[in-house]
Amino acid sequence: MKRTFLVSMFLVAVVALAAQRARADEITLAGTTSSTSPLGITFALGSFNGTTSGGFAGFSNLGSYTLSSTAGTYTNDTLALTVVFTLPAGINGGGTTSFAANLFGNVNTNAQGGVDIVFTNPTQTFTFSNASGGGSFTFNLNNVSLSPGGTTVVSGFVTGGSLDPVPEPSSLLLLGAGLLLMPLLRTKRLC
Numbered sequence: 111m112k113r114t115f116l117v118s119m120f121l122v123a124v125v126a127l128a129a130q131r132a133r134a135d136e137i138t139l140a141g142t143t144s145s146t147s148p149l150g151i152t153f154a155l156g157s158f159n160g161t162t163s164g165g166f167a168g169f170s171n172l173g174s175y176t177l178s179s180t181a182g183t184y185t186n187d188t189l190a191l192t193v194v195f196t197l198p199a200g201i202n203g204g205g206t207t208s209f210a211a212n213l214f215g216n217v218n219t220n221a222q223g224g225v226d227i228v229f230t231n232p233t234q235t236f237t238f239s240n241a242s243g244g245g246s247f248t249f250n251l252n253n254v255s256l257s258p259g260g261t262t263v264v265s266g267f268v269t270g271g272s273l274d275p276v277p278e279p280s281s282l283l284l285l286g287a288g289l290l291l292m293p294l295l296r297t298k299r300l301c
Contacts, residue, residue, distance in 0.1 A: 137162045137247055137271040140197040143173040143264070147189040148217055150178040151225070151256070156264065159197075162247070162271035172251075172264040177225055179259035184225050187217040191229070191264070193249070199240045209236065213251055220255065227254040235270075245273035 138161045145153035156173030172193070193211045215229040232251040238244065251266040 137167075137245060137268075137273055138197050139167065139169075139195065139247070139268060139271075141193060141195040143191060143193050145173065145175075145189060145191045147175065148184060148187040150180075150182050151189070151217065152176045152178075153191075154261075162268055165247075165271040166267065166269055167271065168265070168267045170263055170265040172266055174261050174263045175227065175254055175256055176261040177256035177258055184217045184219045189215050189217055189227065191215065191251070193251075195236070198238045198242075198245075211236075211249060215253075222257065224255060224257040224260070227256070229253060232266075243274045245271070247271040 138159075140159040141157070143156040143158075147153055152175070154174045154176070156171050158169045158171050160167045160169060173191075191213045193213065195209050195211070211234050213229050213231055213234075215227045217225050217227050220226050229251050232253070233248060235246060235248045237246045247268050248270045249266060249268055251264070254262050254264060256262050
């Protein structure tokens, strides 16, 4: 009876720790965007919020660019897009509440009379540490094409999202108790 109870306690501890590790690829991300752009291109501010699943999350609401219907000619003009992450808290390089990623793009007129915005640093990796644990993710921004008089939404995605959660004290206590009681589970020797 005692042995069954101890084995049960040990299994409960293992299941509790495994369940906590199963959420290791879920990170909640949130933030806002802003941009400076050349004359004839305007930017509408965006905000985003989502949780990774399997370490991945797509965002199609990072703001939008609109090209004037009387667009000029662009040759390696530059623009800057700022993505401010407010979640997860504790991103390295920033304060405890937010971190700004500055992305830069080259603007060039294309053969259709519109423009292409090609970002020169579209991929950035971040690490964070907070009360929930520590982890990392990689933010990727997609290039943008605009037609004269048209609007295009800026999109991006997160890959490699991982979180090493801080174990709950009760889980550690349960695991420790199970490990301390393991010597009591020794089997009888047959002589």
